[in-house]
Amino acid sequence: xxxxxxxxxxxxxxxxxxxxxxxxxxxxxxxxxxxxxxxxxxxxxxxxxxxxxxxxxxxxxxxxxxxxxxxxxxxxxxxxxxxxxxxxxxxxxxxxxxxxxxxxxxxxxxxxxxxxxxxxxxxxxxxxxxxxxxxxxxxxxxxxxxxxxxxxxxxxxxxxxxxxxxxxxxxxxxxxxxxxxxxxxxxxxxxxxxxxxxxxxxxxxxxxxxxxxxxxxxxxxxxxxxxxxxxxxxxxxxxxxxxxxxxxxxxxxxxxxxxxxxxxxxxxxxxxxxxxxxxxxxxxxxxxxxxxxxxxx
Amino acid sequence: xxxxxxxxxxxxxxxxxxxxxxxxxxxxxxxxxxxxxxxxxxxxxxxxxxxxxxxxxxxxxxxxxxxxxxxxxxxxxxxxxxxxxxxxxxxxxxxxxxxxxxxxxxxxxxxxxxxxxxxxxxxxxxxxxxxxxxxxxxxxxxxxxxxxxxxxxxxxxxxxxxxxxx
Numbered sequence: 234x235x236x237x238x239x240x241x242x243x244x245x246x247x248x249x250x251x252x253x254x255x256x257x258x259x260x261x262x263x264x265x266x267x268x269x270x271x272x273x274x275x276x277x278x279x280x281x282x283x284x285x286x287x288x289x290x291x292x293x294x295x296x297x298x299x300x301x302x303x304x305x306x307x308x309x310x311x312x313x314x315x316x317x318x319x320x321x322x323x324x325x326x327x328x329x330x331x332x333x334x335x336x337x338x339x340x341x342x343x344x345x346x347x348x349x350x351x352x353x354x355x356x357x358x359x360x361x362x363x364x365x366x367x368x369x370x371x372x373x374x375x376x377x378x379x380x381x382x383x384x385x386x387x388x389x390x391x392x393x394x395x396x397x398x399x400x401x402x403x404x405x406x407x408x409x410x411x412x413x414x415x416x417x418x419x420x421x422x423x424x425x426x427x428x429x430x431x432x433x434x435x436x437x438x439x440x441x442x443x444x445x446x447x448x449x450x451x452x453x454x455x456x457x458x459x460x461x462x463x464x465x466x467x468x469x470x471x472x473x474x475x476x477x478x479x480x481x482x483x484x485x486x487x488x489x490x491x492x493x494x495x496x497x498x499x500x501x502x503x504x505x506x507x508x509x510x511x512x513x514x515x516x517x518x519x520x521x522x523x524x525x526x527x528x529x530x
Numbered sequence: 531x532x533x534x535x536x537x538x539x540x541x542x543x544x545x546x547x548x549x550x551x552x553x554x555x556x557x558x559x560x561x562x563x564x565x566x567x568x569x570x571x572x573x574x575x576x577x578x579x580x581x582x583x584x585x586x587x588x589x590x591x592x593x594x595x596x597x598x599x600x601x602x603x604x605x606x607x608x609x610x611x612x613x614x615x616x617x618x619x620x621x622x623x624x625x626x627x628x629x630x631x632x633x634x635x636x637x638x639x640x641x642x643x644x645x646x647x648x649x650x651x652x653x654x655x656x657x658x659x660x661x662x663x664x665x666x667x668x669x670x671x672x673x674x675x676x677x678x679x680x681x682x683x684x685x686x687x688x689x690x691x692x693x694x695x696x
Contacts, residue, residue: 262603262652273652276606278617310641310648344640345651405654437654438586441594449657485602516606520616 263489264407265481267508268368269430269456271409272349272400274340275307280518285491285510287365289503294379295325299364306518311340321364327382332359332390334367338398346401353396353411361388366506368394370415371424371463372471374501391418405437407454422464430456432479443485452481459498473502487513565619568645572629575636582632584666586659596664599657603650612668617646622671634662
């Protein structure tokens with residue numbers, strides 16, 4: 234068994250255990266999307282911590298297991314800020330830290346509408362070895378990831394990413410569409426991409442009893458995402474696309490589990506991307522921090 | 531390396547600002563003022579929204595289910611007994627309890643985003659109506675006899691939560 238596999242397995246099983254020790258949390262109502270975003274932001278003062286794994290197949294190279302730790306904080310009811318740490322293990326190769334991301338989402342409108350816009354701004358400082366495929370943009374294709382990690386790490390990306398998230402919820406169904414524009418700040422033209430999704434809880438009414446396996450705790454859906462070329466060659470040629478059924482399980486015992494199996498839709502795509510994540514929401518995190526620094530209880 | 535340090539510094543600064551924004555101190559006077567502004571939002575519900583009837587008002591399980599939902603999503607801001615917390619106002623006041631169910635549903639759906647209450651349309655409509663059933667079941671709090679004691683839901687409340695729950 235290679236060292237990369239061992240490290241990968243340790244990450245897979247040990248990191249989620251850290252969540253067990255976290256205090257004070259409440260039931261989250263997380264959507265199942267992993268790539269697409271809806272218009273719901275983190276509740277103010279709450280911190281959500283998520284560990285997410287992506288297993289991907291790779292032709293002409295080693296399969297990989299990429300992972301992130303995400304810290305999502307509700308600054309206000311209209312602003313959520315997130316920080317990600319990324320890494321990956323490529324089987325038969327190595328395990329590497331691949332960078333970080335800082336993300337902000339801003340709700341534009343005061344009230345709920347048929348379609349609700351949210352502005353998304355992200356700064357990425359990652360290497361070419363980042364294999365999370367958190368978004369697919371421009372002419373990203375499977376062969377970009379086939380090199381060994383040592384070679385991929387030579388490429389550094391300081392990237393600004395802008396998204397317009399359009400989402401609405403009707404009769405229990407959430408529909409969302411994300412349009413993406415990204416630019417490597419050091420070079421490269423603007424690149425474009427998209428993500429769309431639809432999801433619905435398995436039951437719309439809540440049970441009178443607390444339960445883990447009630448249907449309302451499960452939200453199922455599907456998302457699709459891919460690249461749309463760049464400023465010089467906009468379109469679908471030499472782009473990759475994925476379709477992924479997704480499901481989230483919101484447990485009354487504070488946890489949310491998410492699972493997704495993404496299937497590549499053309500020859501430029503990875504054949505399979507299996508993602509799973511576990512998250513926990515810590516309510517009143519902002520108050521706790523403030524009290525630590527001498528705020529009033 | 532410099533770029534990493536700059537980005538980390540920016541991250542730390544942004545987190546600090548966001549926490550400060552989210553956790554501004556509310557001395558009693560400004561809290562009172564803030565609550566009043568939130569209650570005022572009730573009057574902004576459109577007539578069409580006010581006129582909506584609670585489709586679950588005859589559902590025997592609606593209050594219990596709404597109570598579960600309240601414990602899961604609302605107590606952090608509004609307090610365990612809906613008596614109000616540092617972030618959210620009391621729901622045991624006349625402004626709320628005398629409001630039409632449709633008005634409370636409208637507030638749940640739209641939130642009071644600029645005043646700190648997020649939209650709750652991510653809860654399906656029936657769950658929001660279950661929450662309305664629970665909130666309306668609490669009734670108006672008895673007058674508080676002395677400063678510092680928590681208001682109590684009226685004795686006529688259908689299913690006031692037992693003290694100390696959660």
